[in-house]
Amino acid sequence: GKGILAADESTGTIGKRFAPIDVENTEENRRRYRELLFTSEGIEKHISGVIMYEETLFQSTASGKPFPELLKGLGIITGIKVDKGVVPLPGTDGETVTQGIDGLAERCKKYYAAGARFAKWRGVLRISDSGCPSELSIMENCGRLARYAAICQANGLVPIVEPEILMDGEHSIEVAAAVTQKVLAAQYKLLHDHHVLLEGTLLKPNMVRSGESCPVQATNAEIAAATVRVLQNTLPVAVPGVNFLSGGMSEEDASVALNEINKLDAKKPWSLSFSYGRALQASCLKAWCGKEENTKAAQDAFMARAKANGEANLGTYAGGASGDSESLHVKNYAY
Numbered sequence: 001g002k003g004i005l006a007a008d009e010s011t012g013t014i015g016k017r018f019a020p021i022d023v024e025n026t027e028e029n030r031r032r033y034r035e036l037l038f039t040s041e042g043i044e045k046h047i048s049g050v051i052m053y054e055e056t057l058f059q060s061t062a063s064g065k066p067f068p069e070l071l072k073g074l075g076i077i078t079g080i081k082v083d084k085g086v087v088p089l090p091g092t093d094g095e096t097v098t099q100g101i102d103g104l105a106e107r108c109k110k111y112y113a114a115g116a117r118f119a120k121w122r123g124v125l126r127i128s129d130s131g132c133p134s135e136l137s138i139m140e141n142c143g144r145l146a147r148y149a150a151i152c153q154a155n156g157l158v159p160i161v162e163p164e165i166l167m168d169g170e171h172s173i174e175v176a177a178a179v180t181q182k183v184l185a186a187q188y189k190l191l192h193d194h195h196v197l198l199e200g201t202l203l204k205p206n207m208v209r210s211g212e213s214c215p216v217q218a219t220n221a222e223i224a225a226a227t228v229r230v231l232q233n234t235l236p237v238a239v240p241g242v243n244f245l246s247g248g249m250s251e252e253d254a255s256v257a258l259n260e261i262n263k264l265d266a267k268k269p270w271s272l273s274f275s276y277g278r279a280l281q282a283s284c285l286k287a288w289c290g291k292e293e294n295t296k297a298a299q300d301a302f303m304a305r306a307k308a309n310g311e312a313n314l315g316t317y318a319g320g321a322s323g324d325s326e327s328l329h330v331k332n333y334a335y
Contacts, residue, residue: 001313002048004160004243005306006277007034008081008120010053017281023290031059036288037281038067040299044074046310051079051120051160051275058114068115079118079160080111082148086124093130095137098123101147108155118158120204121148126166127179127211133165138186146190153200160243160275162204163187167247169211173218177208177226184234198238204275205231206247207257220253224260228268241271246279254279255308255317262315273313280305 009017014033015025023029034056037043050071057080060066068078084100098121108119123141125133133141142163149159163183165176184205191198208226210218218226231242244261246254254276261272274280280302288298308321 001273001310001316002046003274003276003309003313004049004051004079005037005043005047005280006051006120006245006275007037007056007281008051008053008079009277010081010085011055014053017285018290021285021289023288027055029290030055032062032290033285033288034059034067035061036295036298037284037302038070040303040306042303043306044076046303046306047076049077049079049118051081051118052116053081054111057111057116066115072115077118078116079120080116080157081121082107082111082119082152083121089137089140092134092137093128093132095126095132095134096124097137097140098144101144101151104148104151105155108152108157112156116157118160118202119148119152120160120162121145122162122164122204124164124166125179125183127169127171127175133179133183138183139190142183142187142190145187146194146196149191149196149201150194153197158200158202159196160202160204161187161191162245164204164245164247165206167206167209167212170213170215171211172214172216173208173210173222173226176210177230180206180208181230181233184230188234188236198236199240201239203235203239203242204245205242207244207249207261209257212248220257220260223257224264225266227261228264228266231270232267235270237269239270241273243273243275246274246276249279251279251282251305251308252319252321255305255312255321256319258309259312259315259317259319262313271313274309276305276309280309 083098086096089095089097152159209223284302287301311317
């Protein structure tokens with residue numbers, strides 16, 4: 001089984017990853033770390049695509065080979081994060097909208113020339129007792145995702161559509177299911193309105209699960225059943241694949257939940273796989289600590305999680321791969 005490595009942390013976000021392991025956030029350290037990931041032996045067995053941040057797209061290995069060229073040689077497709085981050089949506093209860101439509105066509109042309117073949121844009125929605133996500137938040141975030149998707153396709157890039165509903169809050173899995181269904185229904189209506197070719201897109205959604213602070217946490221089997229049911233109700237069969245985000249789940253939970261989704265006996269006419277960032281990299285970063293002599297140990301930690309998620313994509317993960325079982329949740333996560 002295969003999925004996508006999300007290595008598109010912005011300069012600020014990768015700094016937050018480096019701080020706990022005492023690594024200075026310099027361009028060279030960022031390059032070294034990404035090279036460590038991309039040159040892990042056997043990465044092509046479980047990773048079919050890598051999402052990069054703009055800086056990384058134009059970086060090279062220590063020996064001078066551009067990263068997209070390195071990955072292409074392994075049969076791995078290069079992707080690029082094209083949004084410009086979130087800004088507040090005035091008049092709402094702390095809701096946000098993603099910016100970056102201006103100049104997007106020109107950026108897409110530049111990224112295509114550099115070797116990128118797919119793109120990612122993240123919309124962020126939240127659930128709250130005050131009524132979030134508001135209609136305004138849904139229409140603005142899903143509308144911009146649809147516009148982005150149309151612009152990408154016009155410029156030769158496959159868009160990953162990511163309307164993420166954060167897991168912050170005390171809400172139950174039932175509430176998460178209702179909100180996710182409402183958002184995805186709106187998203188696909190807007191993609192149709194924008195004349196987006198669904199066959200040339202991927203969906204990167206949250207799994208449907210209890211809020212992080214909910215006193216009763218749903219089991220991984222319950223997460224799987226709720227997630228698949230929402231997709232059955234909203235996701236056209238024309239969409240070839242779903243690559244779930246890990247959304248702050250622990251490395252092990254992200255693998256086990258994906259495995260449960262693929263084990264589930266239900267109608268699932270799409271490839272159901274992963275597009276994980278934190279859930280592929282947390283134990284790798286801890287093993288690395290910025291030290292050259294730790295490269296092999298860090299790559300082994302990364303590959304253990306890649307293999308676990310590759311197996312989860314097939315519904316054959318037995319659990320217990322080395323890695324963290326602590327939550328990687330960051331409140332109000334922006335990157």
